[in-house]
Amino acid sequence: MTQPPVTLVIKDGIAFVTLNRPEKFNALNYEMFSAICRVQKLLARNRQVRVVILQGAQGHFSSGLDIKSVTRKPLQPLGLLAKWLPGNANLAQRVSIGWSRLPVPVIAVIEGYCYGGGMQIALGADFRFAAENAELSIMEAKWGLVPDMAGLVSLRGILPKDKALELSMTARVIEADEAASLGLVTRVTAAPMDDALAFAGELMTRSPDALAAIKGSIHRSWSGSIRRLLARESWYQVRLLLGKNFAIAARRQQGKTDRDYKPRQKFW
Incomplete structure (x- = not known):
């Protein structure tokens, strides 16, 4: 039985959203892009949800775009980029900026790989709790691409311009401690999910x-x-x-x- 590319579990007011392609280190294919947007729409309508925790399955957040899968069908890249107006968000951008548009706090729990498109999605969250083994990279330049998934909306408020240029142009992989020193993650912890749950509990004491x-x-x-x-x-x-x-x-x-x-x- 085929597993869904994204799972959603809501328990006691907390929505757990999981990127669910562990055999590909949760790399993003077209179906996952669409599934993330569907989940965002569901959460936006659910007024009982108080906090969202966003994670990747089985020890990695996301290794980024599954280039081979997305380019297998010639029209899929166009489907990711298509939009009615230039200032609107396309499908590729909504999977990042959609989290910032939800009226509830969104916490990304980052373990293992967080590369390229995965990094763009994490940047859309309000908070990023990273495991000590997390590796992060704005990796699009490695593939001859520009970061185009709306992560820059958050990135420009986090990094000085020269640092954003450096990380985007070099596609350098950085470890969790360096990411924290730059402000790319909120905190580094040995138990990111436990700390995210504790933080979610604190937020739920507020209106x-x-x-x-x-x-x-x-x-x-x-x-x-x-x-x-x-x-x-x-x-x-x-x-x-x-x-x-x-x-x-x-x-x-x-x-x-x-x-x-x-x-x-x-x-x-």
């Missing part, structure tokens, strides 16, 4: 409305104008103050209630 508003405000205003930032902050704050989860959060801080949070508002 889902507040987390959605914080993520939306930071992602949308980080490189925007000050006027847009001020307007978005004020609009989100008014909505939070009028929402049920603000009242629950306030009472929790005063030790008055252990009431569960309500499903988050639709901020995005």
